[in-house]
Amino acid sequence: MEETKTKKDIYYEVNNEIATIYFNRPQKRNALTYEIWKEIPEIINECDSNPNVKVIIFQSIDEKAFSAGADISEFKTHRYTAESAAHYNEQTMIAEKAIMNASKPTIAMIQGFCVGGGCEIAVACDFRFSDEKGKFGITPARLGLVYNTPGTKNVVDLVGPAKAKDILYTGRLLNAEEAINIGLIDRIFSSENIQEETKSYARTICDNAQFAVRGSKRIVNEVLEGATEDSDETARLILDSFVSEDYQEGVNAFLDKRKANFKYS
Known part of the structure; x- marks a missing residue:
């Protein structure tokens, strides 16, 4: 497109x-x-x-x-x-x-x-x-x-x-x-x-899990602002990644030895 x-x-x-x-x-x-x-x-x-x-x-x-x-x-x-x-x-x-x-x-x-x-x-x-x-x-x-x-x-x-x-x-x-x-x-x-x-x-x-990419960017930016521990929001972000469809897809793709098809945009 x-x-x-x-x-x-x-x-x-x-x-x-x-x-x-x-x-x-x-x-x-x-x-x-x-x-x-x-x-x-x-x-x-x-x-x-x-x-x-x-x-x-x-x-x-x-x-x-x-x-x-x-x-x-x-x-x-x-x-x-x-x-x-x-x-x-x-x-x-x-x-x-x-x-x-x-x-x-x-x-x-x-x-x-x-x-x-x-x-x-x-x-x-x-x-x-x-x-x-x-x-x-x-x-x-x-x-x-x-x-x-x-x-x-x-x-x-x-x-x-x-x-x-x-x-x-x-x-x-x-x-x-x-x-x-x-x-x-x-x-x-x-x-x-x-x-x-x-x-x-x-x-x-683009081919990686976007929830993880954007979450990583957010946390790096917070580190640059002086953060040394997870805030309530970043802690929730990390936990949310474990229940995401992309996480399930990433694990299954790894075990199946295939390329992951992430959906989150």
Whole structure:
């Protein structure tokens, strides 16, 4: 089943249980406008509530840039005063949190530049896969700005405080090799294979029990927020998994030495 939305500056398609969200401003290296930031939570909510979607992928419409960051041309309209900047920043954090809090796994498939707001989106995802030409940076220090707390926490969670400070203090660009060495990204694929490899990885997730996948994501997120023991809700989640049809199917498939056919979506 395939679903396609109008091809605006950001749009998405659903195919084979995978939603692909495309940045579609190639002439601007997918610079992020205020309207794009506004649309991200709406798209995430649509994908999250769609039973035909099991994994969400962010990518560019072309190979040159995942996103080169915020559209600087908007800074004198949307971010020039404290009041307008607060409004703009609130919207970027709403978008960022929508990605972080999506119940379904998210992957940033990165080709070329992944800078500023583009990197902010990527680090909010569960996984970051890059081609060998990936370039990564978070550059508010070059503009005299201070990076927001949720975005900073995501970077610290990935690379640790010292390397996060290096990235933020210098605003320098990291190549894909350095990015994977410090834990900023998870995989490097060739430009020729990254589409196929990313979809194959997403397919592996789709084929697993979705109750377990989403439960695991929820618990990992709670651990990142400081949890060290099960809450009442996560304890119930774990117990519910033992009485689910998918658990019975998983056990029977294992004993029968066949591929499981999970039903939960």
